Amino acid sequence: MNKRKRDSSDENQKPAKNARSFNAKWLQLFAWLTFDSIRNAMFCTICQKHKKKNNFVYPGASNFRKSSLVDHASSNDHVQALKSDEAAKDNKLKTMVEKVYEKTDDAMTTLFRNAYYIAKENLPIDKYQSLNELSKMNGAPITSTMYQEDTACSEFIKIISSQIEQTVLQDVKDSPAFSIMIDESTDLSTQKHLILYLSYLKDAKLTITYSKLINLTACDSVAITSQLIAYLQANDVDLSKMYGMGSDGAAVMIGKHTGVSQLLKENSPYLIEMHCVAHRLALACVDLSKEIPEIKFVESIIKTVYTYFKRSPSNLSELRTWQTILDDPQLNPLDVHKVRWLSMGHALDNLRRSLVSIVHMVSDQGDSDIVASSMVHHMTSYKFLFLLHFLSDIFSKINILTEYLTDEPSFEPLLSQFILTTSEQDNFKGIDFSRSPRDATLPDKVVHLVSTLTDNIKDRFPDSKIFEAFTIFEPASFPVNISDLPNYGTSQMSTLTSHYTSFDEDSTLQEWSTIKYIIFNNFRHLSPAELLTEVTPMKEQFVNIVNLIEIASVLPVSSVECERGFSRQNLIKTKLRCKTSTDTLDQLMRIGLVGVPVKDFDPKPALRQWQSNRQRQVYQSNKQNAFS
Known part of the structure; x- marks a missing residue:
């Protein structure tokens, strides 16, 4: 059996004839030793600190032999007290280090936030240092000088983007x-x-x-x-x-x-x-302008008006004055771009809404300006006014479709109002216009234009059996009567399983025969996206059908x-930043397009990755300074 090692200093000894006394040199040999001259006793500061029960704590050791001190130093009480003391020192040191690292983290967090702000707000990287100076002036925790150069900003952006x-x-x-x-x-x-x-x-x-x-x-x-x-x-x-x-x-x-x-x-x-589909719709409209001369006629006037004001700030300023006087909206004439899907509709809309101001202004300048005179001649013809309002109708509908595909706002139709207003007078909103015998053919021409546009759209949008088959998953496409449900979607499901051969046709049809009743009874009011959310929990039971709905959902x-x-x-990548590399451009685009708003950005994950790449000097330097 292990017995506790006895402290020889604890033994009561009879005083010798030649009594020993305390040797002051022992204080240098044993750092924990103290001597009380009044009580003529030795004490252990470590055992006292940790409240051990031995003579070196109370009442004090009086066996003035070096061997008694050596025995105490190796006693269980003293060894355990020493371990507790070292552990306390280690914990204190650890706490101090943690506080140093926490302060360093706060300083680095400011730098990472500033780097993120630079990228998110599309600012030049050379603004990073001045942004750090501003942070310091505002009292934010920040390093004195370390990692405040542009290269550090680039490194932080790279890590955040990654x-x-x-x-x-x-x-x-x-x-x-x-x-x-x-x-x-x-x-x-x-x-x-x-x-x-x-x-x-x-x-x-x-x-x-x-x-x-x-x-x-x-x-x-x-x-x-x-x-x-x-x-x-x-x-x-x-x-x-x-x-x-x-x-x-x-x-x-x-x-x-x-x-x-x-x-x-x-x-x-x-x-x-x-x-x-938005690109195909745009191409159908481009084809239309190539085939129909009336489109080219209106486009040429739009371009002339745009150029007239674009190249002359004084003309644009005068237009602003007329718009203010006539209470017209403050709109700029726009150009038509073949590669911009909404440009024709927007150009028509701006011209129509600013028409009265533009006509009054160029009429004033017509005597001294050949271009202005030509603009007045064309813009005050019944043909132009008719086509302007007709095409505004057509392209507003095209824009509604395009904007639905690209999540933008939309406009309203107008031709019927123009025809009604001008049926008995040659004046429209104060503008006197001229008529031509050929204006009588305009209704037939616009019918031809609509027919041509319809054909162009059909040519640009050929039938797709796969996409048509996927429409069975749209709740709005479900039959109204439940009696029509047994055969609903059967042929389309065969089309899908023929293309996606990894799906077993029999089991897929079996699943469809059940889940379509669930959809009919519970989810007919939902959008396809909402339907996916509802059926996903049923995936274990309808694995094939849910997989097909998932595929349909991600198709672009x-x-x-x-x-x-x-x-x-x-x-x-502008003229001033034309040397930006593809990698840097990619990183900046990712933060700009995908990154959260600056107020929601959490720098800690990126900071931890940056720390893990290698030992960072800022942490070691701050640690050394704290203990120096």
Whole structure:
């Protein structure tokens, strides 16, 4: 049995004839030792501190032998007290270090927030240092000088962007299905880029997010495909779950034999290529302007008016005066851009709403200005006024559709009001206009125009059996009467299982025969997106049907997000920042497009990653300063 080691100093000894006395040299040998000359006794400060029960605590040791001190130093009481004392010192030291690191974290957090603000607000990186100075003046915790140079800002932005990117890619990997939207562009420095957006499901809700700006070494389909696949595979994205590809419809993208979509099918066999519907609608309108001379006539006047005011600030200033006098809206004449989907409708609307002010102004200048005289001549003709209001009607409807696809506002129709107002007078809103015998043919011409536009849209939107089949999952498409439900969607389901051969047709049809009654009875009022949220919890029971609804949800109908991404690119890479590399441009775009608002940004995850990359000098320096 282990017995507690006895402290020899605890033993009561009879006083010797030659009594020993305390040796002051022992105080140097034993740091814990004290001597009370009044009580003529020795004490252990460590045992006293930790309230041990031995003679070195109470009443005091009087065996003045060095051996008694050595015995006490090795006694269990003293050893345990010493361990407790060291532990307390370690905890105190640890607490002090933690406080130093916490203060350093606060200082670095300010720097990371400032770097994020620079990227999010699209500010030049050389503003980083002055922003840090402002933070210091405002009393924010910040380092004295370390990590306040531009290179540190770039490093912080890179880490923050990387974390956002990895979060998006992880969400894509967790999604049961995803699609891509891609487009090519050339930046200010003539560098070719491929922009990539991802469409996927997160918590059963559709998410469309910017993913990557890829530097293109070549612009053929093989080069685009290889770089696209390399990026996705490098991030462990399962290409077999890629079900759709949206693009602008260029041959290099959706060519039947060697387009990017065809090459991607080697890794994603069920992929469906989709030509952006907003882009197709725009092309149908462009085709219309080529075929109908009346469109060209109105376009030429729009361009003349735009140029007249664009090139002369004095003309624009005078127009503002007329608009104020006549209580017209303060609108600028706009140009028509073939590559901008809403430009024709917006240009028509602005011209129509500012028409009275423009006509009055150019009429005043007509005698001395040939261009103004020509504008008055054309803009005060019945033909122009008729076509202006008719095309405003048509393009407002086109804009409503386009804006529905791109989430923008819309306008109202107007031609009937114009015809009613001018049926018995040659004056419209105070503008005297001239008529021509050929004006009588305008109604027939506009009928032809509408017919041509309809044909162009049909040509640009060929039937797709797969997309048509997916419409059975839209609750609004369900039959009104339950008696029509047994056969509803059966042929479309066969179309889907024929394309998606990984789905067993019999089991899928069996699931459909049950779940369509659940949808009919409970979810007919829901949108397709809301339906997905409701049926996702039923996935174990209806795995095939829910998977098909998930696939339908991520298929891209538009690549308009890519255009918005390139707009962000052009805001960042300007003439003053033309040397920005593709990697830096990608990082800034990601923070700008995907990053949370500045007030919601949490720097801690990025700060921890930055710390883990290597030992950071700022933490070591602050630790040394605290204990120096």
